[in-house]
Each structure stands twice: as structure tokens, then as C-alpha cells.
Amino acid sequence: MHIVICIKQVPDSAQIRVHPVTNTIMRQGVPTIINPYDLFALEEALRLRDAYGGEVTVLTMGPPMAEAALRKALGYGADRAVLLTDRYFAGSDTLATSFALSQAIAKVGETFGTPDIVFTGKQTIDGDTAQVGPGIAKRLDLLQLTYVAKIASVDLDAREIKVERRSEGGTQMLKSRLPCLITMLEGTNEIRRGSLKDALCAARTRVLKWSAADAGIEDLTKCGLRGSPTVVKRVFAPTARAEKAVQIDTAEKTLRDIADALIAAIFTRQPALEHELAFNGGA
């Protein structure tokens, strides 16, 4: 079984700066981690490999420093790492990102064997869009299984997979076919502590660095800013509310008096609430 998992290196802090001309995020100088949502997908990929045999290839697109995220993933036990890095990818929105990643996955497939499953996290913590996974699925014509809480079974001979997926108001049990793309829900497992063997292996494993050309991308107009239909026109800080909270005086009062004063203040501002709370509560 060949599994490809896409991860993203994300900033681990709120120290964000914005490029004054392009209005894109400047990532330099901010500590980075593997997007936490991706770790659930990585663990699931490793478990499937451990159960069914095969290999896990971890893929990321980013600047050269994103190699650190791949090294970390190798340390958890991934077998191979590919860094897709090229200045042509700078400024990619989700459509351009899913284009580049899908091309690279196709190339990984040609080189190391067609993947049976492609994993991504549910979303990233810096973009929060949850769009790249579905974008890759559509471009590679993979069956799309998002918000997967559990992989119930995989039948490699019949090319069949059964999953439980989070949907509105409940859990859907789905039967689908390989190859598919799975975005993994958070809290579904816990990333393993890499073994010493994995750490030694990781140290010996070379991270493959692919340019756009290496990944077989011919149409550079679909990459980076040029390939992005969305344009970030303005980045700004939220405006503060003019007035601060009215403080309930707590000096030299019992908790009971303070509580009564607060409730009086609440019902003064929202008189209709008193009847509604009495109606709902107390029963």
C-alpha cells in the first residue's frame, strides 16, 4: 500500500507580519511547527502502513525551510519525504496550491508507485480554509472523503474502503473505492513518539527537493500568484470597540450582593430576558 500525506509547515505564534506591497504574509523569523491537524492524518497513514505494509510518502510545498517539517515527519516513521519548493509557487492561494500538490502527487505516483490513499489534515491553523484537500481530490479524480473520524476497513484486493465521516448532526458510514483522498478529523488518534530506529532512519533519509520542473509542472501560469484567482487586497487589524465593559463594583461587598448587582444590571439592559430565563430555568 502506498500512502501520500500532505503536510504544511505553519507559524507557531501570532508574530505575523504582512508584506507592504503584495499584502501576503511574511513567514520569515517566526517559529514553525507541522500544522497540528496534519498529525492526525500522519498517524492514521502510519497505522495503515503498519497494518497493511507498504510505504508512507510525506509531501509538502513551501520554502526550503519547510524541510524541517518533513524531517520531523520522517522521525515519526514516514518512509520518504518530498519538498516541493520553487519561487514560482510563492503567493499561491488554495486553487494554485492544490494544482501544484496534485502535480507533485502524480509525479510521486509515477516514480514510486500510484498512491492508494492521499491524506491531508482537516484544515490548517494559519489559513483555516479546508479547501486544499478537496482541491487535490478533484484534480486527481480521487474519491473525496472529508472529516473522516475512523477508517473502519480497507480491502486492498477489492479496492474498497469503509469510513465513518463527520457530517451535519451525526456520523455517516460510507463505502467508497481506492484511490481516495481522506481529510482526517482532529482528536481521532494521537501521534506516536518516533522510535529510535525511526530517528536513525530519518537521519539517513534524504529529503527529495523538487522544483516545479522536477514535479513535471509545465504550465507555470497556474502556479503562485499568477495561478491564484483570489487576490488579497487588504490586511488589517480588527478595530477595537469604543467603550470598555462597565465594571460592577466589588469593593466591600459580599459575593451575594455582587451577584445581585450583576443580575440587576443584566435585566436593566435586557428586560425581556428575565421572563425568558424564569421560563427556561428553575424547572
Added chain:
Amino acid sequence: MSTANRETPRPAAGRAGIKKELPERFKDYRHVWVFIELERGQVHPVSFELLGEGRKLADKLQVQLAGVVLGPPGEAIGNAVAEAFAYGADLVYIVEAPVLVDYRNEPFTKAMTDLVDTHKPEILLLGATTLGRDLAGSVATTLQTGLTADCTELDVDTDGSLAATRPTFGGSLLCTIYTLNYRPQMATVRPRVMPMPQRADKPVGRVIRHKLSAAEDEIVTKVLGFLPDNQSAKANLAYADVVVAGGLGLGAAENLQLVKNLARAIGAEHGCSRPLIQKGWMPADRQIGQTGKTIRPKLYIAAGISGAIQHRVGVEGADLIVAINTDPNAPIFDFAHLGIVTDAIRFLPALTEAFTRRLSPHSRDKLAS
């Protein structure tokens, strides 16, 4: 469903998309569409919230507002159509097919992209639910257009473009995103971020039906079953009128009981801020904030929550925000309406007791007399 034939030539400008030069083939894209999310017979309320927003955009653009209903034959479709008109739609597109009985990505993507290709909307809005996000990503990729997720503000710019504002980097900044040279301009909005518009019964207006050329045997993914959420997870936090939530200031997981006690006494839902989810003190569906639930209650009581921006964007729609925190400089006091600088662990039991006293039938009788 190959996307190859959709790969469109890029505009000639060096850096595509920065300047508005709408290609000829997109010039007849008109009108604002809202996806009416119908699952298991019910319309998700986020669809009505979007119709409210869509109405404003359509009026500014002087175009029509259309609802899009995808579903299996039956009563539910008729109800959804009536509701779409009641919440402001001028017309409704319907794709009615047995394969649309449960949500699956393949037939829904096909239905929506066929509809867009045929009737050409300039703006397409979807709820950022699990369903809406699954669908929107596929539709945008198939159509090769821009999609802005989790918008908190939608507007029309002077040149007629959709200006979609969303939090970025966990809500520390906001950005305004345009899809200048591609159509439709797509955006998703999370439930409760936009206010619920007024409902007004109206006669069903113009309805356009579209056939879906997909039979069940062409669709690979099959639904084997559906397990509704249990009672605790079903908590309708997003739509509750009164919410009590706890944060790190509560100090220990067992102190969340104080939050739950107050919530029970006043008939409220309870929730918490993001760090408590990360500590595993509460299930993830109780998280309030940008990456959890957005709430718009009449009364929100935040106990021991400092008020990081990611929390703030999830609660700002509340009519009345009460904050309890030991730190007088906590950011939550910048956007709460009423504040108390005190220890929530000590204060919550007193508040619960005081509410119970005030709301007891005995004191209500006194009020009435």
C-alpha cells in the same frame, strides 16, 4: 468529471488578477446565488442567514437573488423552496434526483457545477458547515474559480466585485479577498456569523428545474448508514439564547461543573474557550470561537476567559456579554458589556444561587403581584 477541459486561459496581464479585467466569457455571469443546504429533510439555518446577506449584495448590484435547492424528490424540496422565498429569494433553482438523498460529494458537485455552467451566477454563497465546506472546495476546483472560506463580512466594491473579509492567522488579522477575473465569486460563511433575517410568508415565485444526469450506479461512494449525534453532542450551542462558558481561569477541569450548574439554573447552553479543548477538559463541539462555534445569544457569560481575538470573533454577535475575570486588563473587558473583576471559581456559585433566588416561582409571584 475531468477538469482538463475547464483549464481556462489566464488573462494576459503579467500578474493575473491584480487588476480587474474580466474576460469576455464571464461577462454574462449575473445574479447572486445561495446554496440552500437541505439534509434529512431540514434546511440548515445558515442558508437563511446567507439569504439575508445575499439580499443585500443583490440589491447593491441590482440583480436577482436565487436559492439553489438540491435534494431527493419529496416534500422536503417543496418546503425548502417555500422557505427560500420567505427569506428573500427572487427565484429558486431546483435539482431533484434520487441520488441526492444523502449528502455525497460526487452527485452534489455535479449538480452544482452543471447548474452554474448553465445559468451563470456572478456570486455563489454556501454555509461553512461540514457539508458546505466539502462541496465548496470541489465546486470551486471544478469551475477553476476563487473561493474565500469563513467570511465574516461580505460587501460589493465600487467596481461590482465581491469583497469578502475573513479572519486570518487564527483571527489575529482580517483580510479582504477578491476574485476579480473569475466567475462565480465563491464564499462560505459559518453558521451564526450573519444575523438571521426577518421571515415573511410570500407566494412561491419563479422556479427553474434542472435535470441531473447522474444515476445511482454511476456514483461510487455509497452511504451505509447514519448515526445521529447523542444528546450531549447535539447541544445546539450556536443557536442558544443564553450561553455560559469557562476558560483557563477556572484552573481545573472539575471547576467546569460550576459553569454547568449556572447554565442549568438559567436554562443556558454551556461551552468553553479553545485552550480547554486542547487540554481535553470538554468535547470539541463545545468550543466557542473562530475555530469552534460562533454564537449570537441574547446573553453570554464568560467565566475565566481572557478574550483572545479568536474567541472574540466567535462571540461578538451576542446582545449582552458579561465577563468575569481576575485580571482587570484582560482583553475580554474590551468587548464585554458588563465586567466583574473577581475569581470566577468563587463567584459562579454565588451567581447561580442569586439567579435561582431571583427566578424562583416564589419571587416571580411577587413580581407579578
